[in-house]
Amino acid sequence: MSERIVELEVLRFNPETDAEPRFQRYSVPCMNEWVVLDALNHVKEAIDPTLSYRWSCHMAVCGSCGMMINGEPKLACKAFLRAYDGVIRVEPLANFPIQRDLVTVIDDFITKLKRVKPYLVPKSDQPVEAGEFRQTPAELKRYKQYTLCINCMLCYAACPEYALVPKFIGPAAISLAHRYNEDSRDGGREERQQEIASGEGVWECSFVGACSEVCPEHVDPAGALQQVKIRSTVDWYQEHLMPWSKK
Amino acid sequence: MRPELKIALVSKVYPMRSHTCAAEGGAAGVIKSDDSMDHHFHDTVGGGDWLSDQDAVDFFIREAPKELLQLEHWGCPWSREPNGSVAVRPFGGMKKQRTWFAADKSGFHILHTLFQTSLKFPSIQRFDEYYVTDLVVDDGRCCGFTAIEMRSGQIKFFRANAVIIASGGAGRMFPFTTNGAIKTGDGMALAYRAGVPLKDMEFVQYHPTGLPNTGTLLTEACRGEGGILVNKNGRRFLQDYGMGPETPVGQPVLKTMELGPRDRVSQAFWHEQKKGNMVPTRWGDCMMLDLRHLGEKKIDERLPLVRDMATSYLGVDPVTDPVPVRPVVHYMMGGIDTDIRAATSLAGLYAAGECACVSINGANRLGSNSLTELLVFGRRAAISAIEYLDGGTAVANETAVTAGADAAQARLRELFNRSGGGETIAGLRKEMMATMEEHAGIYRSGEGLEQACSTLAGLRRRYASIELHDKTNVYNTDLLQALELGAMLDCAEAVTVSALARRESRGAHQRLDFTARDDTTYLRHSLASYRNAGPPAIGYSDVVITRSPPGVRDYSGEQK
Ligand SMILES: Cc1cc2nc3c(=O)[nH]c(=O)nc-3n(C[C@H](O)[C@H](O)[C@H](O)COP(=O)(O)OP(=O)(O)OC[C@H]3O[C@@H](n4cnc5c(N)ncnc54)[C@H](O)[C@@H]3O)c2cc1C
């Protein structure tokens, strides 16, 4: 069995006892196929029970374990130790306030998510008894990718705009709005548009693309933002230059 | 819709982190023309080794398609047929294709659809990251509960006339499990300590194909799509355990061979392991899941997550190599005793989902029935709770209720302030897991179970003197883990004591010393009732049999 000692440098902060964050070193005996989360679990179990962080699924689907690992936003359950050598620095997700240790306050994201109405606003009023809305595989494909968001917020931690302008609705929430907009069963685009095509919405984005780079689910939020921009521009022209073209 | 209702949605994690997100395969519900309610009924009852309540199963299968359609109307991205109708796939133990799926992230999409849809109802107020510690009971009625707000450490009292528990399973009692860290049986323990029995707790389902190192599940759809299981000699050994004859590779036949039920497949593994026919790996003995004949295109199209998991967590690419897998604890058939209305014996308390036992799953749940169960009985619990509230609840003695909440708070404070105990959470947890693995696993014996019962009784005693290392308030996961351990120990004892009392083999409960099913004595649900000092008292209740008398579970290919 290949085992090695990994040095972790973990940000610690307890608002009750610490004036400011500090780093704590742990030497952790690790298996080769471990991820950073396994190393943290070992710390919690065998070295320091006071360390706090979020996790549950250990399979990159619950979205709990986002953190900065050597400065990059990652899921701790998908950050393989074999990809690192030397000391591994583990910090809470950037751009969110620290609640304690690696746990951040994510109220901002939760509020924004709600604002973009991430639910189906059915185009037609069809009772459930009438059966399913038909949707071809091609129609499904149009939005499928954007349904894969696990709300891990790595994209917010990577986004330079969000760092500068916290009121920016941000990549994941806009992608989810776009997901419903593109759903053939949905008729709610106009309602969502008020939020996502506003100044705090897509126009805040300077298209750096960092969000898509870090997204563990390949949602491609940057692509969604770009599409929303194009659609919004078309809307604008239709409204202002070609008012007759609106039904 | 009843906008005047005040609904608190309380969860120890943000709701979209709930472990439902991990379910890959899908949810069963009859929609195709070659299928029928009767088929689903018989698959479920037979799969459950006749321990399911047949009136509940009938209700369940009738409601199932409606709930899945409701999700469709809420936007769930179900996979589709070319003509735009919902697609279904085959699943272990189901004779017809009736499993609705959303690629290989079915549970994830169900959960996110429900969560996102919930955002449009202003009457639902969420309390994210609140850990529920105790139910408050007065005069035989549930009057609310207490919960720790994680971000402040404060204990809050929720005064509610009706409470629905939907807290999920308890797989974390075992060391190898597909269950996430949050599945610690909290809700089961809440109800149990409040006097509601835990039903059929001895039935713990193993999933045959977990990754040997992390327990991560490779969905049954692997086999549904045509994957095969072989031993170290390359033999598809399931044919030697009543699930043959061998079917052509890559052409799975429903309900036989690799699509046999989970309990049988896991048991076959155990026997092969004893015979030395398994493949030794650095993570222990494994069987091999071979998907290579499906080809890269199909694997990427139908099983992308499986490829991703095996490649990243194990370093094995199923396109080029067979993947070592082993049975891992997956699902609790047992749970909070409810009736067909999702009501418990405690007025005002309801339960639904994996934490509850209605029972539709009997001695062995069929894959893809439980996601549907959440939907069907989740709704049923809500309707029952509303009916109960509409019926007018008697005036409670508010002083007594508040005193109950205060007592819960005092117990927590005592745990917080305790010092000098010397027992550690991690230490006790390890011992619990080892005991469960050794004595309450795929095969059990009277002797082993007695040993487990006494070990667990000891652990529960020692638990009374654990000491917290972390005595601060904000997001104290040391405290959380201590409380979760307490819940798991109670559930674990209910499992082993119930298992010891059931001197027969049925479904997921297999005794080496009582190898046959015994319908004369044990065609009954076990009921474990909490006792403060000492192990639970075990009682029994009748199984409801309406139209399918107990028969033989036959998973050989011959009868069809
Ligand atoms: C890997 C995997 C794959 C699966 N695949 C399938 C499949 O393909 N088809 C199928 O039908 N079934 C499948 N299952 C089973 C099925 O997914 C589960 O039985 C089901 O999702 C459980 O849902 P639940 O709502 O009961 O619990 P969960 O989804 O676990 O939710 C429980 C909720 O209760 C909260 N909670 C728990 N304790 C407390 C507390 N003390 N205080 C506050 N909140 C609390 C949690 O935070 C969480 O929000 C699978 C299971 C696993 C593990």
Ligand code: SF4
């Ligand atoms: S878009 Fe990607 S990175 Fe952003 S929250 Fe969703 S899954 Fe995470």
Ligand code: FES
């Ligand atoms: S633990 Fe669930 S995403 Fe990492």
